[in-house]
Amino acid sequence: MSFTFEITARCNRTRARCGCFHTPHGTVNTPRFMPVGTLATVKGVTPAQLKATGAEMVLSNTFHLHLQPGEQIVADGGGLHRFMAWD
Numbered sequence: 358m359s360f361t362f363e364i365t366a367r368c369n370r371t372r373a374r375c376g377c378f379h380t381p382h383g384t385v386n387t388p389r390f391m392p393v394g395t396l397a398t399v400k401g402v403t404p405a406q407l408k409a410t411g412a413e414m415v416l417s418n419t420f421h422l423h424l425q426p427g428e429q430i431v432a433d434g435g436g437l438h439r440f441m442a443w444d
Contacts, residue, residue: 378414382438385413395421397431397441404442415443
């Protein structure tokens with residue numbers, strides 16, 4: 358499992374940069390809106406609605422997932438991606 362970051366553009370004036378964050382589950386273009394699904398869900402929207410916003414990644418808090426619902430429930434649900442219905 359590897360993660361890499363590729364810079365695709367730079368601004369000489371501000372030093373800002375754009376890039377691609379490559380993960381084992383796909384590529385995320387940056388900068389990008391990354392909603393937080395603390396307990397493996399973004400409150401108030403379905404995964405399909407979230408996808409329609411252009412989000413390419415959902416951030417989850419592993420400590421909160423450890424507390425509730427717990428690692429075993431997430432594992433029994435097919436792992437985090439399947440558990441939260443996010444590819």
